[in-house]
Amino acid sequence: MTKPELVALARLKDHFQGETAAYCATALTAEVGSRFGISASQELPSRGLGTLLVVGGGSRMDRAKRWRTLESPQTRLIVVPSLWGSGAEVSPIVALTEGETKTILMGPEFLPDYRSVWPELAARLPPETARFACGDSWSHALEGFLSPLASDAVRDELAAVIRELTVLPLGNDPRWFEPSARACAGQAKASVGLVHGIAHTLEGRLVAQGFKGWGHARLCSTYLYPVMAYNVSCNPKWPEQAAKHHLDTAAIDAVLKQLFDAAAYRQLLPVLEAAWPQVIRDVSSRTNSALVRPASLDFFRQVAT
Amino acid sequence: MGNREKLKQLLTDIFLLDPSEFRFDLSREQVETWDSLAVVSVAVGVHETFGYHPTPEEATAIKSVPDIIALLEYKGIKFD
Numbered sequence: 001m002t003k004p005e006l007v008a009l010a011r012l013k014d015h016f017q018g019e020t021a022a023y024c025a026t027a028l029t030a031e032v033g034s035r036f037g038i039s040a041s042q043e044l045p046s047r048g049l050g051t052l053l054v055v056g057g058g059s060r061m062d063r064a065k066r067w068r069t070l071e072s073p074q075t076r077l078i079v080v081p082s083l084w085g086s087g088a089e090v091s092p093i094v095a096l097t098e099g100e101t102k103t104i105l106m107g108p109e110f111l112p113d114y115r116s117v118w119p120e121l122a123a124r125l126p127p128e129t130a131r132f133a134c135g136d137s138w139s140h141a142l143e144g145f146l147s148p149l150a151s152d153a154v155r156d157e158l159a160a161v162i163r164e165l166t167v168l169p170l171g172n173d174p175r176w177f178e179p180s181a182r183a184c185a186g187q188a189k190a191s192v193g194l195v196h197g198i199a200h201t202l203e204g205r206l207v208a209q210g211f212k213g214w215g216h217a218r219l220c221s222t223y224l225y226p227v228m229a230y231n232v233s234c235n236p237k238w239p240e241q242a243a244k245h246h247l248d249t250a251a252i253d254a255v256l257k258q259l260f261d262a263a264a265y266r267q268l269l270p271v272l273e274a275a276w277p278q279v280i281r282d283v284s285s286r287t288n289s290a291l292v293r294p295a296s297l298d299f300f301r302q303v304a305t
Numbered sequence: 306m307g308n309r310e311k312l313k314q315l316l317t318d319i320f321l322l323d324p325s326e327f328r329f330d331l332s333r334e335q336v337e338t339w340d341s342l343a344v345v346s347v348a349v350g351v352h353e354t355f356g357y358h359p360t361p362e363e364a365t366a367i368k369s370v371p372d373i374i375a376l377l378e379y380k381g382i383k384f385d
Contacts (some may be wrong), residue, residue: 286345
């Protein structure tokens with residue numbers, strides 16, 4: 001079972017203890033407040049609480065995880081993702097990009113106490129956001145599956161997730177929530193790879209250079225297809241590995257092509273070229289399924305043409 | 306390219322060394338970038354370059370460039 005425990009939305013109030021408040025986006029405060037009968041704010045509480053309910057995306061959940069652990073460890077933390085992909089609801093890692101600074105905190109104390117799924121939230125996402133979130137989920141599942149640190153058991157677990165993802169449409173569909181959480185939990189037992197190495201390296205740089213709308217999920221969506229092509233070019237055993245775990249490589253390839261945005265990829269190529277020395281040093285890149293070398297950049301230049 | 310040159314290229318890439326810094330008698334403690342993640346990279350790179358995938362036990366037992374050569378020669382890969 002993926003931790004923390006998954007609780008039905010209708011039973012969520014049973015898990016509130018003591019004074020309870022919600023932390024969510026402004027657009028949701030009225031609805032969350034009335035649905036659960038608690039006060040809701042877009043700001044983190046200024047003091048300790050019995051329970052904090054978080055409804056939001058990965059960054060909001062991670063800010064709440066950090067707040068609970070560092071400022072109010074007695075608070076019960078319940079999370080309801082408004083978006084899939086980050087896996088923050090099942091992750092003991094806090095990853096926050098604030099300005100150009102990326103903060104990573106890790107430990108079991110950061111794991112929320114309960115989680116739930118609010119299916120109606122999926123329909124409200126901007127279609128592009130939902131699509132990028134699908135790419136984020138796919139990146140966790142595939143990079144975890146291919147990780148050189150993955151055991152056979154982890155590969156089996158992630159192969160089951162990949163089979164589920166393969167039949168889901170790339171867009172607003174609440175069925176993404178649960179397999180996405182399992183993809184993140186699975187990759188946490190192995191590693192991610194070059195897609196995440198690129199995303200982690202470029203995120204802050206793109207903000208600093210004034211690029212808009214290039215969050216982690218979009219970067220993962222954009223680079224997953226080229227990175228998979230690179231991995232296969234270095235290690236042609238992918239079809240064999242996939243067959244062993246009953247994965248349909250043609251169907252997976254088709255999904256990755258749908259996620260790929262060639263124009264956006266070309267637009268970012270100069271940034272990738274400049275950042276390549278840092279990309280190859282990134283922890284995630286160094287656990288990629290294929291070795292990432294200084295000269296590997298040539299492959300990614302060719303993709304652009 | 307011979308196997309010695311292939312190994313040199315592989316390890317200079319993994320450890321981010323200048324080719325002039327590489328020696329065939331280097332040991333792990335002499336290379337600052339030969340950390341635990343580089344152990345994973347060596348296993349992946351050896352597989353890609355020489356077709357043999359070291360087991361986790363073999364990968365963690367490698368402490369020097371001569372250890373890599375000895376392992377590969379034991380698996381029938383020649384270093385002249």
